[in-house]
Amino acid sequence: MTNEWLNSALIIDDDPIACELARFYFHQRGTPRISVAYNGKQALEIVEQSDNPIDFILLDLKMPEMDGIQFLRRMHLRSFSGTIGILSGESAGVISLAMDLARKHGLNVIGPLAKPMKAGVLDALFTAPQKVIHTTANSKSFKPTASDLDAALAQHRIIAYYQPIIRADTDELAGVEALARWDHPFQGVIAPYLFIPLAERSGQMRELTLQMISTVLHDIDLLNTLHPELAVSINLGAAVLEDTCFPDIIAKLVAEAGQTNDRFILEITESKLIDDAIAPMEVMARLNLMGFNLSLDDFGTQYSNFEQLTRFPFKELKIDKRFVQSSNTDVRSKATFETCAQLGKRLGMRIVAEGIETDQDWQFAKDLGVDKLQGYRFARPMPVSELTSWAATRNLDPVRIEVQELVAANHFANQHQGS
Template identity: 35%
Template sequence: MMIDLSHVRVMVLDDEPFMLKLLARILGNLGLHQVTLCDSGQAALAALDAQEMVSDLILCDLNMPTMDGVQFVRQLVDRQYQGGLILVSGEDDRLLQTVEKLVRAHRITLLGSLGKPVSPDALATLISQWIQLQPAHLPKAAKTYHAEDLALAINDSKLVNHYQPKVAVATGQVVGVETLVRWEHSDDGLVYPDRFIRLAEKHGLIDELTRNVLANAFRQTKSWRRAGLGFRVAVNVSMDCLASLDFPDFVMDLASTVGIAPADIVLEITESRQISDIRFVLDSLARLSLMRFGLSIDDFGTGYSTLAQLRDIPFDELKIDQSFVHRAWTNKTLRALYDTSLGLAKQLDIDAVAEGVEDRQDWDFLRHTGCKLAQGYFISRPMHFDELPGWLEEWQERVPDLLSTRL
């Protein structure tokens, strides 16, 4: 390996002595020599609590007596563990996926999972990818923001829109962009929405924030129309906003004032928590549909984005959640979930958008399965609006190659 890993401190937790020795040997061959071996969760926690080692990275077995891997992760959360974690287990893929999701929900940096017997090359890849992303070799604790700061940012126009393209899989044509808000923080640079959207919802700021994002997106849509760009612009809208009965009138009035058609806009409906009274939401969505705004169900199959919404709301687009898309071509569970979502969209005669297209294999998989639209880092990361013209030129150069693979 080309990366110096001698500084990385590793803890290996496994109840099998042979596995501990094997992993220690593999790590040593990779250049990792600061390794602590623990044969139980209790021993590992005792070492951490006694500060016998500060672990940059933990390799953890799942199936152990007395304290299993899930219980150990819970203890790491209580101790505000800031390092990386690799799961090592002989359990089946579906159980591993469940634990992986749990670890990420706990906001612990998960490098990935390795089956037993451990492949030295696979372990080396995970570690090297992780270390390249660490500017100081250790992840920093996530900063906490306060509602007062966010309210000031909204009032001071510190929220800016970035846009991620959405393309037709069959032709490569750019058919739309999704608006993704960023907070231009004076100290921290660009702050991403996962750090402040829930804060806005919790403290009653989401409606004002959304209206700010909509106004900026509508003005940019008008600018693109003048430049001859005809794609639709999508904006995320929380169910909390839709619970306000005057919201449809605000959106329609804004479109009229800016001078764009409702059909130019897609409202992507996100629901991060249960709504107490669905009547107001249905009222707003029905009126927005009558006004001819496009409606998209976002992150389908996760959270509260379910079949009941498809039944009750006149969506014309379904976004297949990225957790069902990336690597679905090689994972039978993901493939089943992806196929079900895509099949529903086709049967309901609405457009399907696959999110989370990360690589060429994902792209070819969408072409093979007949998904209509795609979005993800393989196509483009979100960008400032003035970067879009340059990206469009680069994308047109890529398209012939992306369509060259025979189906």
């Protein structure tokens, strides 16, 4: 196999044998430019002197002069836009801490990679569809202000990308999650981490959430070509939970679009619920009465509170990707994932595992009896226009053919209606 996008790789490790193994790996996969550094300082010089951007850095943690953790900070300061894989002989806990740190620095990171390096593991990480590389490559240094976002909202530039969610038992498409993107005229499509925190700080989350709901309803006919009752998940910002009129507003929008409430899954992040405020309780109770499905998102992170699970009428629990992804290598993540899944199931909730990236993640989640799966292993978030071709090009097993036939039938019907 080849990693076509990989034009240059930098290997950083004080162990010459580890370097040679890695060099052999990239050489075999046809990477044209491979450099090696024996510590962070040498690596920095290579990064600084390189005429072309480095696509991938394989980084050891424990090294003399400048260790991997210090090197990550330097890459953050340089706004390094390539991808970093952390390969270490340290414990899984240390590697996952380093990965968290890299993400906090805004770096693209894949892993975990335990020493000795296994070619198959690295291959799987690279082939996870469209891994980090094609998202918002040009927007890293973009720092929008509240008034930029106001203008974007006024021009309806907040759009929805959809990530497929797969049924674990049949591999059928179970639904899609709508994820906010900013379609910027100069910067391209901007990732949510660059503007959602801003919207939260500046009081624009209500407007943004309402615009996302309208966008999804606008796209609903295209979504229906995948399946007429496809479940659609929408993330609710904290601001709408504070607004006791919100249930009536969303119900009106859904009715105007000729849809029923019960096909929508409203995702709420647990951190939004820590306040014992009355308004969110009222809003959630009414949304539930109206037939919307409530889902507790990113479970296990932020301020985990088991009371929320029993106090609010959640039908679905989404286990955060950090536990899913590291469950193969980190016994503590594995235990957390297992316990969250079991708890949710005992409370009668559907369990969704987020961040499925490899076959190993997939198998582990299936073994745990998780109901639905989401992650790059199946598909990245994509514009609505790409969803049908994605569904059509999935492997042709029986359940997938059903979806294909539906798409084809609809396409046929549309063609004849249109002419």
